[in-house]
Amino acid sequence: MFKNRLIVLLSALSMLVFTACNDNDDNDIPKASVAVLHASPDAPKVDIKVNDDAVLEGVDFAEGSRLLALASDTYTIAVDGILPGDERTTVIGPVDLAFDGNTRYVIIAANSVAKIEPIVVTADVTEVASDQVRVQVVHATATAPEVDVYVTAPDADINNASPLGTFGYKEDLGPVEVPGDNYQIRVTPKDTKDVLYDSGSVPLEGGSDLVISAVANTKIGEGYAPIQLVVLDGTTSFVITDKNTPASVRVIHNSPDAPAVDIIVNNNFNEPLVEDFAYTDFTPYVNVASGSYNIKVAVADTQNAVIDANVTFERGSMQSVYAVNEVSKIEPLILNDDNRSVATEAKVRLLHGSPTAGSVDIYVTAPDANISNVEPAFSGVQFKDETGYVSLAEGDYRVRVTPTGSKDAVIDTGILSLNAGGIYTAIARDAADDETEPFGLILLDDFND
Numbered sequence: 499m500f501k502n503r504l505i506v507l508l509s510a511l512s513m514l515v516f517t518a519c520n521d522n523d524d525n526d527i528p529k530a531s532v533a534v535l536h537a538s539p540d541a542p543k544v545d546i547k548v549n550d551d552a553v554l555e556g557v558d559f560a561e562g563s564r565l566l567a568l569a570s571d572t573y574t575i576a577v578d579g580i581l582p583g584d585e586r587t588t589v590i591g592p593v594d595l596a597f598d599g600n601t602r603y604v605i606i607a608a609n610s611v612a613k614i615e616p617i618v619v620t621a622d623v624t625e626v627a628s629d630q631v632r633v634q635v636v637h638a639t640a641t642a643p644e645v646d647v648y649v650t651a652p653d654a655d656i657n658n659a660s661p662l663g664t665f666g667y668k669e670d671l672g673p674v675e676v677p678g679d680n681y682q683i684r685v686t687p688k689d690t691k692d693v694l695y696d697s698g699s700v701p702l703e704g705g706s707d708l709v710i711s712a713v714a715n716t717k718i719g720e721g722y723a724p725i726q727l728v729v730l731d732g733t734t735s736f737v738i739t740d741k742n743t744p745a746s747v748r749v750i751h752n753s754p755d756a757p758a759v760d761i762i763v764n765n766n767f768n769e770p771l772v773e774d775f776a777y778t779d780f781t782p783y784v785n786v787a788s789g790s791y792n793i794k795v796a797v798a799d800t801q802n803a804v805i806d807a808n809v810t811f812e813r814g815s816m817q818s819v820y821a822v823n824e825v826s827k828i829e830p831l832i833l834n835d836d837n838r839s840v841a842t843e844a845k846v847r848l849l850h851g852s853p854t855a856g857s858v859d860i861y862v863t864a865p866d867a868n869i870s871n872v873e874p875a876f877s878g879v880q881f882k883d884e885t886g887y888v889s890l891a892e893g894d895y896r897v898r899v900t901p902t903g904s905k906d907a908v909i910d911t912g913i914l915s916l917n918a919g920g921i922y923t924a925i926a927r928d929a930a931d932d933e934t935e936p937f938g939l940i941l942l943d944d945f946n947d
Contacts, residue, residue, distance in 0.1 A: 528599025535562035539714040541611040562735030652699040678704025698741030744785035745811035754928035756825040788813035844916035857902040892918040920944040
């Protein structure tokens with residue numbers, strides 16, 4: 499959806515610029531090429547405005563745009579952060595920037611949201627030979643030290659190599675041209691050979707003109723490099739994570755009548771990943787090497803598997819594996835998680851995990867709101883449906899779940915205090931054996947802090 503909207507918006511702006519040039523008979527005047535990159539790790543999605551017109555909307559962290567051709571002129575550029583309730587606030591600018599013809603400009607929104615600032619990187623626009631690659635590298639991570647950058651043949655020993663260059667935050671290296679081939683990009687603290695980031699073997703295709711920005715890695719913990727690379731190739735953007743980046747996985751037992759279970763990986767029954775895993779239990783995130791795995795959920799201390807599934811975990815992914823439904827129909831439900839903390843909002847995700855509740859409505863209100871006078875935030879939610887991550891302003895809320903079309907709450911959370919920067923996940927479930935109410939919740943993430 500984002501990519502389609504981006505293409506439409508850019509095409510529309512390009513048409514406006516082209517039409518303006520036609521009107522002034524200046525089609526032969528060299529154009530400037532402009533792209534933008536969101537590199538503020540805790541900032542919300544943003545809109546980019548040129549002369550008060552939004553030309554890019556909903557740009558998320560580590561996303562960049564295609565190159566946009568603009569007539570040589572001075573333009574007013576602003577970046578608006580998107581707040582809960584779809585409100586906007588200007589976080590960069592408005593600033594007047596003069597764009598010269600035959601020059602490429604990459605505008606990077608960098609640093610934390612409290613200190614967000616623009617980095618503007620320029621280069622001459624000239625044709626790249628079909629067997630060459632032009633590369634410009636930008637240090638866009640405010641928390642990273644001054645570093646050396648090595649661009650070598652794959653598996654070359656950097657102890658015997660000189661860096662492409664040394665740079666600190668807001669500085670750039672290049673552009674330089676190298677033959678199209680496979681390369682390995684490594685980043686070390688200045689004057690050391692201690693690798694902070696390793697791309698592994700990366701193909702750089704001849705004829706490409708690339709801007710590669712080192713941005714913060716929002717996943718933290720053992721196995722994660724402090725940075726990742728975002729590549730702008732003039733048409734789109736993509737991320738290159740460190741070659742050793744793991745996948746992160748957690749498991750949630752949400753089958754109400756299933757017994758305690760063991761979780762077995764690749765048939766290693768002698769060393770279960772999790773043992774005696776009971777209803778409503780959940781694991782922390784566990785890092786695993788990317789790849790394909792066989793996951794079995796077996797009755798504890800037996801080899802009687804009630805779930806037997808082959809799962810592929812991608813490098814850098816975060817996923818939750820839910821064992822859902824009654825034991826006679828038990829199945830895995832796998833959801834992708836987005837645990838990037840955003841300083842301006844709480845991110846809340848709700849999952850319908852009750853096999854007996856039927857279709858429900860979900861109300862998210864102020865604590866004292868009377869839902870008889872309120873429309874549900876989510877209507878007709880079916881078993882195994884989820885809301886996605888919803889942005890809410892910091893404050894107190896109350897969540898009530900009713901049968902669809904009813905105002906009689908079968909789940910009432912009472913007051914929930916949500917903090918900006920928090921991640922919150924709640925799963926509606928059937929009652930456990932020792933509970934008197936028919937339904938309850940499994941609370942994950944920052945609900946447990």
